[in-house]
Amino acid sequence: MLSYCTNVHAADNLDDLVAALDTYAVPVRERLGADLLGVGLWLASTVAAGLAADPAALRRFAAELKARGLAVQTLNAFPYGGFHDTVVKHAVYVPTWTDERRLRYTRDCLTVLAGLLHEDARYGSISTLPLAWREPWTPADDDRATAAFTEITAHARELSDGRPLRLAVEPEPGCVLDTVADAVSWLAGRVDPAHVGLCLDTCHLAVSFADPAEEIRRVHDAGLDIVKVQASAALHVENPAAREARAALAEFCEPRYLHQVRELSPSGEVLAADDLDAALADLPGAGPWRVHFHVPLHAGPRSPLASTTDVLTGAVAALADTGRPVPHIEVETYTWTVLPASGDIDLAAGIADELRWAHTEVAA
Incomplete structure (x- = not known):
């Protein structure tokens, strides 16, 4: 079942x-x-806590979803709250996996997912942040995060009644687990793969200039699973030094979200900037750029910019080639309201067009 992620909507309470x-x-x-219609729910921490603490309210919400023809098999538990604040940036990585609030929030989300899981779902999944932003992070933080994952796994195991509930750690540029390789290195041998695996966000994968088939092989060779795919596309610009390209990129500089940039230099080295405005100021532009800006799958940006939907389709094809069951696929374009000229967008029409594209190009 293909889902779309509701973190595109500003909703910090249940109403x-x-x-x-x-x-x-x-x-x-x-x-x-x-x-x-599959919906990958994002629940702010207060909403998740309220539903988890009130079984009657959770049953009512499940009935509300059913009455609307909406089905849940996955939650997005990466943002904790305030995801549509005027400025989000690094706040999206707080609380970290060393913080009791992150553990409590994820426990609540597991409880809620167990009560909402659609009857046709083989398992339930929850995507979560890759531990924290990269700094500060210490060996002691590793130990605290490991203990938290042990505890959350026990809760997932407890709630799994015939169908497992699984946590999906989502590597993201700039974080402690920046790449798929980082996530595999940290998770392998540390977690129970029956309940913890990876979320493959194909925008993040594209930004890292990684090869989808190689990364999927890396995950499986380590005895881990890709539990969830967030179907998303990054901005790509082949010649970021060109004046026209820089002008086009500048339109995507906005104050709410962080837009990490990676440049593939002629030597093959990947250069990094933590946000698009910093990249325009500091990166040499001698090789192509990938920008962490989720762009609609069905409607690429105007030339000289492009999108990385080829990375998405390549990743899904590589997953199909493994012969394993297809993981959950969730379209996650949360940036509709910060796109250039976003005031002209009919959001329901845009999401429908994007899902129509994904049904044809991805789910099929």
Whole structure:
């Protein structure tokens, strides 16, 4: 079942979430002519805590979803709250996996997912942050995070009633687990692979200039699974030194989210900048850039910019070639409201068009 991630909607309480589902998710399902639409729910920490503590409220919410033809098999538990604040940037990585609040939030999300999991789902998945932003991080932090993963795994095991609940760690540029290789190195031998694996965000994968098939092989060779794919695309610019390219990129500089940039230098070295404005100021532009800016899958940016949907389709093809069951696939384009000229966007129509593209190019 293909899902779309509801972190695109500003909903920091349950009433706002239900209103967003009525305003966007139900019209998307109707536009697609589908009886059932997968939604990858993002629940702010206060919403998750309230539902987890109140079984009756959780049952009511499950009934609300069913009545609207919406199905849940995955949650996005990366942002803790305030994901649509005026400025988010590094705040999205807080609390870290060394913080009791992160453990409590993820426990709550597991409890909620167990109560919402659609009857057709083989398992439930929850994507989560790659420990923390890269600094500060110490060996003592490794130990605390390891203990937290041990505890959250025990809770997932407890709640798994015939269908496992699985945590999906999502590597992201600039974080402690920056790349798939970093995540595999940290997780292998440290976690129970029956309940903890990876979330492959294909925008993040593209930004790292990694080869999808090689990274998927790396995961499986380590005895881990890709539990979830976040179907997403980054910005690509072949010649970032060109004046036209720099002008086009400047339109994507915005204050809410962090837009990490990687440059593939002529020597093969990958150079890094933590945000797009810093890249425009500091990176040499001697090789192509990939920018962590989730762009709609069906509608690439205007030339000289492009999107990395080829990395997404390549990753899904490589997963299919393994012969393993297809993991959960969730379209995650949360940046609609910060795109250049975003005021002209009909969000329900855009999400429906994107899912239509994903059904054809990815899910098939």
